[in-house]
Amino acid sequence: MSVPEGNRVGGIPAGTYTYIRGAGYPGFMHPTGKASMRPGTGMRRLSPLLLFLFMASTVLFSPAGAAEVSGRLLWSYPADNDVVDLAVTPEGGLIVAADQSNNLLLLDRSGTLIRKFPTQIRPLSVAVSPGGERIAVGTLDGKVTVLTGQGEVVWAYGMGGGIKSVGVAAGGTPVVAGSQNYRLSLLDKDGNPLWTKAMDGEVSAAGITADGDTIAAGTSQYRLSLYSRQGEVLWSDSLDGSVVDLALSEDGSTIAVVTNRYGMVAYDRQGSVLWDTTFPVPPLSVGVSPEGSYLVVGTIDGKVTLFSRDGTQLHVFATGGQVNGVDLTIGAERVVAGSADNRVHVFEGIPASPRTPTPTPTVTVTPTEVSPSETPTPSSGGTLTVTSDPAGAQVTLDGILAGVTPLTISDLSRGSYTVAISAGGYDTAIRGVTISAGETTVVAVELLPVTMTTQTGLPFPAAALIGILAAGLALRWRHGLR
Numbered sequence: 001m002s003v004p005e006g007n008r009v010g011g012i013p014a015g016t017y018t019y020i021r022g023a024g025y026p027g028f029m030h031p032t033g034k035a036s037m038r039p040g041t042g043m044r045r046l047s048p049l050l051l052f053l054f055m056a057s058t059v060l061f062s063p064a065g066a067a068e069v070s071g072r073l074l075w076s077y078p079a080d081n082d083v084v085d086l087a088v089t090p091e092g093g094l095i096v097a098a099d100q101s102n103n104l105l106l107l108d109r110s111g112t113l114i115r116k117f118p119t120q121i122r123p124l125s126v127a128v129s130p131g132g133e134r135i136a137v138g139t140l141d142g143k144v145t146v147l148t149g150q151g152e153v154v155w156a157y158g159m160g161g162g163i164k165s166v167g168v169a170a171g172g173t174p175v176v177a178g179s180q181n182y183r184l185s186l187l188d189k190d191g192n193p194l195w196t197k198a199m200d201g202e203v204s205a206a207g208i209t210a211d212g213d214t215i216a217a218g219t220s221q222y223r224l225s226l227y228s229r230q231g232e233v234l235w236s237d238s239l240d241g242s243v244v245d246l247a248l249s250e251d252g253s254t255i256a257v258v259t260n261r262y263g264m265v266a267y268d269r270q271g272s273v274l275w276d277t278t279f280p281v282p283p284l285s286v287g288v289s290p291e292g293s294y295l296v297v298g299t300i301d302g303k304v305t306l307f308s309r310d311g312t313q314l315h316v317f318a319t320g321g322q323v324n325g326v327d328l329t330i331g332a333e334r335v336v337a338g339s340a341d342n343r344v345h346v347f348e349g350i351p352a353s354p355r356t357p358t359p360t361p362t363v364t365v366t367p368t369e370v371s372p373s374e375t376p377t378p379s380s381g382g383t384l385t386v387t388s389d390p391a392g393a394q395v396t397l398d399g400i401l402a403g404v405t406p407l408t409i410s411d412l413s414r415g416s417y418t419v420a421i422s423a424g425g426y427d428t429a430i431r432g433v434t435i436s437a438g439e440t441t442v443v444a445v446e447l448l449p450v451t452m453t454t455q456t457g458l459p460f461p462a463a464a465l466i467g468i469l470a471a472g473l474a475l476r477w478r479h480g481l482r
Contacts, residue, residue: 138163178203
């Protein structure tokens with residue numbers, strides 16, 4: 001094909017051209033006399049590159065934790081809202097779960113609801129004693145409340161700051177609790193502090209052995225520590241990330257911790273590392289079987305992964321939402337998970353075989369049942385009322401979802417809090433408040449519409465792949481022209 005001088009087509013210079021059409025793409029003009037590509041040659045040369053890019057994109061964009069799902073779902077129970085934490089007794093006879101609708105759910109082995117206990121304030125953590133005699137729950141307002149196995153209140157204690165972690169020894173005493181205001185406390189059977197420690201950061205996770213002689217605590221300042229019943233430090237280790245959750249076996253033989261750097265570390269009682277690993281997505285919860293032989297991790301992608309004590313992966317279970325709480329029965333016969341799909345899930349873990357169960361240490365305690373009229377009255381707190389225009393905005397208190405406006409939180413522990421009010425299409429309003437005993441603090445905000453900006457571009461992984469593909473095409477195109 002010739003283009004004569006003075007008669008250019010679309011800016012094409014005069015000269016002789018060869019018209020080439022390859023399969024799967026439009027024809028183009030190629031100057032005659034240059035090395036030309038045969039039809040389809042460029043795409044064939046690109047095939048290995050395209051295959052590589054396709055495989056890379058599959059790895060980058062496929063859901064994290066692509067391990068094969070195995071194990072059998074025995075049953076699931078629908079909660080009123082997302083499950084935030086749970087615990088199970090060693091034989092699986094009692095499961096206690098807390099949800100974001102401010103409920104404490106007591107379920108039996110078959111998934112039948114025994115009782116629904118209203119916590120009034122948002123629960124953040126829950127634990128149950130090995131024999132199921134006592135249940136401890138930590139709430140957003142800084143309270144630790146202990147109930148009987150039937151859901152009757154025994155005592156309550158205020159620590160200030162949200163109680164993100166609790167643990168209960170056999171017989172219901174002692175109880176360990178960690179709070180967001182950098183405090184770790186060990187409490188006796190009546191809720192009186194045996195000791196309280198000032199920590200280096202918020203206590204994001206804590207646990208206690210069945211005999212109450214060993215306490216584990218993890219903080220936001222990258223540290224895991226083990227304490228004696230008297231509060232002496234047995235050992236301490238620095239981690240690569242803030243502690244998100246930890247689990248301590250009832251016999252104290254195994255401690256597991258997960259961090260916000262996607263890491264997990266398993267320790268023995270002396271503080272030696274048994275093994276560690278990282279996950280492709282954030283781990284949110286961890287559990288250890290009572291005898292310390294198995295570990296389980298729940299991740300943000302809805303997966304529940306079961307490991308042996310030596311780090312061998314055994315099963316991967318799937319739920320419908322991020323897994324906020326996990327626990328195991330003896331021998332990992334049952335794996336219990338609470339997730340953001342509003343459900344408590346119970347999976348079959350390691351099928352039971354003839355064996356002699358590891359006895360659970362017990363403490364002889366004569367429970368003192370407290371009738372409602374005798375329930376100790378917690379020290380008076382303050383009240384926080386939050387309103388917004390428009391109404392229906394989400395309210396977080398120190399980073400924890402507390403409800404929607406208009407919202408009133410009563411009996412809130414004295415101290416300073418950060419309140420954030422947010423709604424779709426509006427800028428988030430942030431206020432600092434100080435709560436005083438017996439007083440009502442009012443926060444009223446008018447939310448301002450977000451000034452919309454046009455954002456262009458692609459997420460980094462997609463942009464990177466497209467960039468590689470473009471470079472590859474350009475390179476192959478150049479080689480094809482030579």
